[in-house]
Amino acid sequence: MPVVASSAKPAVRSIIDRMARPSGVGDRVFKWLTLAMALAVVALVFLVGWQLARGSSLAIQKFGFHFLETSTWDPVAEQFGALPFIYGTAISSLVALIIAVPLSIAAAVYLTELAPIWIRQPIVSLIEMLAAIPSVILGLWGIFVMIPWLRTHAFPFLKKIFGWTPLFDGPIYGVSMLAGGIIIAVMILPIITSVSREILRSVPNLQREAAYALGATRWEVTRIAVLSYAKKGLFGAVVLGLGRALGETMAVTMVIGNTPQIRASLFAPGYTLASVIANEFTEATTDVYLQALFEIGLVLFGITIFANLLAQLLLRTIGSTITPRAVQ
Amino acid sequence: MTKIHRMIGRFLGLFVVFGLIATASAQMTMNGAGATFPYPIYSKWFDEYVKVDPSVRFNYQSIGSGGGQKQITAQTVDFGASDGPMSDENLSKAPGKILHIPTVAGADVVAYNLPGDPALKLDADAIAGIFLGQIKKWNDPKIAGQNPEVTLPDQEIVVVHRSDGSGTTYIWTDYLSKVSAEWKQKVGTNTSVNWPTGLGGKGNEGVAGQIKQTPGALGYVELIYAIQNKMPYADVKNSAGKFVKPSLESITAALATAQIPDDFRFSITNAPGAGSYPMCGATWLLVYEQQKDSAKGKKLVEFLEWALTKGEEMAKDLDYAPLPAELRERVLKRVDEIKF
Numbered sequence: 001m002p003v004v005a006s007s008a009k010p011a012v013r014s015i016i017d018r019m020a021r022p023s024g025v026g027d028r029v030f031k032w033l034t035l036a037m038a039l040a041v042v043a044l045v046f047l048v049g050w051q052l053a054r055g056s057s058l059a060i061q062k063f064g065f066h067f068l069e070t071s072t073w074d075p076v077a078e079q080f081g082a083l084p085f086i087y088g089t090a091i092s093s094l095v096a097l098i099i100a101v102p103l104s105i106a107a108a109v110y111l112t113e114l115a116p117i118w119i120r121q122p123i124v125s126l127i128e129m130l131a132a133i134p135s136v137i138l139g140l141w142g143i144f145v146m147i148p149w150l151r152t153h154a155f156p157f158l159k160k161i162f163g164w165t166p167l168f169d170g171p172i173y174g175v176s177m178l179a180g181g182i183i184i185a186v187m188i189l190p191i192i193t194s195v196s197r198e199i200l201r202s203v204p205n206l207q208r209e210a211a212y213a214l215g216a217t218r219w220e221v222t223r224i225a226v227l228s229y230a231k232k233g234l235f236g237a238v239v240l241g242l243g244r245a246l247g248e249t250m251a252v253t254m255v256i257g258n259t260p261q262i263r264a265s266l267f268a269p270g271y272t273l274a275s276v277i278a279n280e281f282t283e284a285t286t287d288v289y290l291q292a293l294f295e296i297g298l299v300l301f302g303i304t305i306f307a308n309l310l311a312q313l314l315l316r317t318i319g320s321t322i323t324p325r326a327v328q
Numbered sequence: 329m330t331k332i333h334r335m336i337g338r339f340l341g342l343f344v345v346f347g348l349i350a351t352a353s354a355q356m357t358m359n360g361a362g363a364t365f366p367y368p369i370y371s372k373w374f375d376e377y378v379k380v381d382p383s384v385r386f387n388y389q390s391i392g393s394g395g396g397q398k399q400i401t402a403q404t405v406d407f408g409a410s411d412g413p414m415s416d417e418n419l420s421k422a423p424g425k426i427l428h429i430p431t432v433a434g435a436d437v438v439a440y441n442l443p444g445d446p447a448l449k450l451d452a453d454a455i456a457g458i459f460l461g462q463i464k465k466w467n468d469p470k471i472a473g474q475n476p477e478v479t480l481p482d483q484e485i486v487v488v489h490r491s492d493g494s495g496t497t498y499i500w501t502d503y504l505s506k507v508s509a510e511w512k513q514k515v516g517t518n519t520s521v522n523w524p525t526g527l528g529g530k531g532n533e534g535v536a537g538q539i540k541q542t543p544g545a546l547g548y549v550e551l552i553y554a555i556q557n558k559m560p561y562a563d564v565k566n567s568a569g570k571f572v573k574p575s576l577e578s579i580t581a582a583l584a585t586a587q588i589p590d591d592f593r594f595s596i597t598n599a600p601g602a603g604s605y606p607m608c609g610a611t612w613l614l615v616y617e618q619q620k621d622s623a624k625g626k627k628l629v630e631f632l633e634w635a636l637t638k639g640e641e642m643a644k645d646l647d648y649a650p651l652p653a654e655l656r657e658r659v660l661k662r663v664d665e666i667k668f
Contacts, residue, residue: 075493076516143537151541173486175527175538258491258528269527275491279530282392283493283519285418290394 049301056295059288067295073260080292082299084260088270093245095181100189101238108196113222131190139254142183147174147255155267166264178266180256184248188241195240199233200226232318239311246304249274273300356627361389362396362409365495366611369432369646373639377631384627393495400426400614406624408614411495413593425617428592429632429659432648433583435551435608436500437561437574441539446478451565452507458485458546459504460511461525488538488547491528493519499609500548503597552647566606567598578605579649588655618667625668632663
């Protein structure tokens with residue numbers, strides 16, 4: 001060692017030193033360190049769940065399973081039921097996905113398959129900029145721009161065409177479940193689009209070329225060679241969007257109408273789990289009230305995890321069909 | 329000799345202690361947290377007070393009344409602030425006796441959106457009826473009967489209320505519980521309640537936005553907010569049977585005529601007196617009667633004394649109603665009882 005070291009220049013020597021020692025201590029430390037980090041994330045999830053459960057123990061004891069299936073939210077009488085909030089969270093997220101998924105996947109397809117090169121980057125930047133708008137700003141835009149427009153133009157139009165269905169029935173206030181869904185759609189659009197774009201870009205060109213070689217049209221190439229191949233990834237992008245939609249708070253609170261009720265009509269005001277926490281946590285002074293809000297948090301936590309698990313399961317079923325379709 | 333020695337020793341000791349306190353107080357920070365409603369005037373006071381006593385800096389977080397009550401109970405702040413008095417149950421959780429120091433007052437007004445912005449007069453029956461969902465149309469005789477000079481449309485009333493827990497809602501529901509037995513029994517008083525009807529807007533801005541944009545809407549907002557946003561608001565019939573315009577004067581009048589107990593945990597809604605506006609409420613600072621840190625306690629008392637004298641004079645400029653002179657005297661006496 002000293003002989004080698006003395007003849008080499010200092011910088012080279014340090015490299016040789018490191019290479020000459022095949023101890024593997026660094027490797028092991030690195031492995032344990034990353035393992036610890038990975039476990040820390042898992043531990044964090046459990047800690048959050050545990051804290052929420054502990055914070056709401058009194059409410060869980062008092063209301064039991066009724067908390068999930070009753071609709072009264074009365075802080076004065078200390079009667080709390082989460083059903084309208086669970087319903088609101090589910091429906092507003094569903095509406096958001098119905099609006100945002102076709103839009104964002106179409107945008108991603110255009111940006112990767114069809115758009116001229118010079119236009120791609122500016123559009124991508126604009127879409128990503130949409131993600132940078134703070135929630136509260138979108139909410140204010142919702143109150144002062146979107147809601148008046150929805151009330152005077154879009155909603156009456158929808159009512160005229162689809163008024164015969166229970167979905168678009170009843171009085172129009174502007175603030176509504178549908179408005180909440182639309183604002184969430186605006187907020188999850190950028191993430192679904194950017195993730196979908198990355199996934200479509202990772203589809204090997206060989207796929208496209210092979211399809212073209214078989215005489216496929218542009219649409220057929222996109223459908224069979226690209227979209228079908230990337231199905232799994234696109235589904236993942238949608239799940240990411242759903243995760244955001246479930247927890248979206250501020251902007252939704254400002255446009256959804258904050259009325260804990262279950263109505264078939266999308267024009268009726270609703271309420272979400274995240275909104276009721278944001279609205280009432282600061283002024284909740286009694287124990288049971290505060291604990292009920294904690295339990296709302298626990299329910300939201302549970303729903304998010306449940307949605308993700310469900311997505312994982314669905315992903316597996318997609319996974320099994322992808323190979324034959326892609327080969328076809 | 330030894331006695332004198334000992335006395336000198338004690339004196340010196342005291343000097344050292346005082347010296348330490350003096351140096352410590354050179355950069356003293358007074359932490360407070362709580363209500364959002366009085367935040368503008370409190371920050372004005374804290375700014376101005378630095379000129380009076382440069383050794384004290386204030387740090388106030390407007391996290392809401394619930395948070396203010398919780399933090400003073402947990403002793404994580406030097407003073408709390410709340411838009412509603414603390415309940416007996418919450419007071420009993422505190423490690424010491426908490427004093428309520430009323431500072432300023434505000435009011436809720438009934439704001440609405442009708443073509444031509446007519447001036448409306450409303451009484452308790454009409455307001456309770458609307459918020460219970462029993463009066464549904466603008467041309468209902470209960471509203472029209474009091475406003476013969478206004479032609480009211482055959483239009484649905486869109487009721488708007490606060491969705492977030494707030495002192496504003498506390499005043500509103502407290503008033504309705506006092507004037508309507510049905511409200512008291514069905515809904516009750518709290519910072520947020522189970523509303524029989526209406527849409528929920530987040531914050532004053534959310535309610536005001538919805539009223540401004542929805543033809544036929546009616547809701548309640550803070551007086552300050554209605555004044556600053558030039559919204560029309562109704563005169564309300566008080567318990568003496570007079571229609572009163574909400575104003576800083578009619579709020580102070582309500583404070584002067586209301587029955588105020590010695591612990592200052594009072595409600596001034598539906599106060600007697602011909603000039604009292606019925607939907608007002610005060611806001612309180614919460615402090616321990618026995619201060620833990622004597623240096624801080626002394627400074628806190630000095631500040632409270634200043635706030636209740638010089639500070640009150642600034643209230644009107646910021647659209648807050650000051651306490652009437654007589655009540656101020658009573659509160660100052662209570663402040664003097666703080667031990668440190």
